[in-house]
Amino acid sequence: MATLKELSKVEERFVGGHRLCAGCGHGITVRMILNAAEGSNVVVGCATGCLEVASTIYPYTAWKCSFIHNAFENAGATISGVEAAYKALKKKGKVNGDFKFIAFGGDGGTYDIGLQSLSGAMERGHNIVYVCLDNEAYMNTGIQRSSATPTGADTTTSPAGKVIPGKQQPRKDLTAIMAAHNIPYVAQTAINNWQDVHKKAKKALEVEGPAFINVLSPCPRGWRYNTPDIVEITKLAVETRFWPLFEVENGKWKLNYKPKKYVPIEEFLKPQGRFRHLFKPGNEHLIKAIQEEVDSRWLALLERCGETPELPPR
């Protein structure tokens, strides 16, 4: 495992000049993932969304490796086409060096509109890594709900109104859906834990065949927390078990981090403007329901990982 100092010397492939908001999780995630591909040529595929729009404004690009954006819902298919080209051209001796293929999609481009394209690419077994930059809403179009948006969140299409208090449905468990594809490697990680991200990116890049990583990538604008607190907010997502860190290697589920004590979900919700309405007097039951959802998902995950299904000590 590389040290942070060593990693800081790896030549960056996603560089300054992009127009992501200050403190956007996407830039951090992308740099961490690409760092792990050190030593290989990389082609990045990217779905439409904040990352693409902010990093490739013609005639500029923030990408030092080859990059292709095609459309919103087809990063999976597009990168599988590039990988197929690589196989064909490599056989004919027409490519110099080895290449890795990494696709980035937002939660909208991955959980929702691009799910079919992603599923197809994974099922076909291309040697690719798909990274979902999950900021829990369609941020690029102005914070609309996606199937990754958590219960209760106030978005522009699940607004907290007088009768409906934000998003009514629980989040889709995309990481489990990807694991159900029986691909060699699936993981869920978060940027507060750089070692975890790095290790998982390395594994994903090393396995033969498709790999999927779901990264919690906070959006200060859409979540409405104090921008410099990105690491703290992500850490709270992990400590409250809202966003567990785990991996599924060749079908074997493994929990990568177990919080020492029971941190209530309020701690994650409270600093964020998108959940502010939940803290109005009379809405206690809403938070209680969210807590129950988090706890039951946690217990189910522990069971899948072969751990004793119990909540952390309070």
Next chain:
Amino acid sequence: MKTKVALTGNEAVAQAMKQINPDVVAAYPITPQTEIVQIFSSFVANGEVDTEFVAVESEHSAMSAAIGAAAGGARAMTATSSQGLALMFEVVYIAASLRLPIVFPVVNRALSGPINIHCDHSDAMGLRDSGVIQLFSENAQEAYDNMIQAVRIAEHPDVRLPVMVNMDGFITSHAMDVLEVIDDETVKNFVGTYVPEDYLLDAQNPISMGNFDMYDFYFEHKRQQVEAMKAAKEVIKEVGKEFAKISGREYGLIESYKLDDADVALVVLNSAAGTAKGVADELRAKGIKAGVLKPRVYRPFPQEEIREALKGVKAVAVLDRAETFSTCGGPMFADIRNTLYDLKNDIKVVNYIYGLGGRDLRLEHVQQVFEDLENIRKTGRVDETVKYLGLRE
């Protein structure tokens, strides 16, 4: 070496694809195109081609993967029909704007709804403004020949655009036809190897493709696509001449059939041109100066050639196998009428919509059209500009 063989249109296209031996094919089944993917898959399974075959989960992904492959530096193809092409709509535009030379046969079938599997041109017409080159084929021979030429047209440095090769669903795709195929080696030499200009897998020169393009550049990029389309007209003619050397069959932008001295003419795409030519022959025997114009290339639109070919006729009927719902006639009608406008010699142009959803175009229908044209020519009067052929009203 040339060999006469009996093949269906689909078999002929698959045969051409085998001889072209592309690096990547990404495709999805749909009637009446399905046979092409099936036959091609068996070529892959039997090691008869070197192609990476990507059996995608949809046509949207088929074109998306073809885009990824072509951007990667590979010679890439797909194939589809109707709903498949409609599903691809979004990414066909992207393939064109990325200037990727993807060749893709489209076996023309009516668009839903109601769902129907038979021939019309609503699928191809839906993408006429997407920036891809559209070739049309009267029969299996032309479909085969167009596929081989399409590779050279698409990859020409002045063009670098996708090429859609159309043929009529069932009528051409499933009917057994006798055609001449060229030997593998000659086709291989004719298509040559693909040399991409800028591509993702160039390790020394990484590139960003599909960038976000604002009002400061988008317009210029669209204009460049128009220039490429203009250049394509010359390239298509050049490639057609070269193709004549290996096949004995020369292709241009249009086929003019007995138009030199024609009084009345029909303009029609694909297989119906065969029927029209047959009827024109009969009428000629009766002293009526009938001719037929078959655009082989529909996009870019061969305006000058068509104007030149039709300038002497008195009355023209455009046969459209697609509706526009403009209530002013079919898509090709608008193009042809526009083309003849500048001649200012009062050619009467009328429109017939025919064959939607696979409705037969019978000899009597074509005879009726010519009869109408003769009447228009004699009286100088057009009673109805847009009519429907073989329709129960």
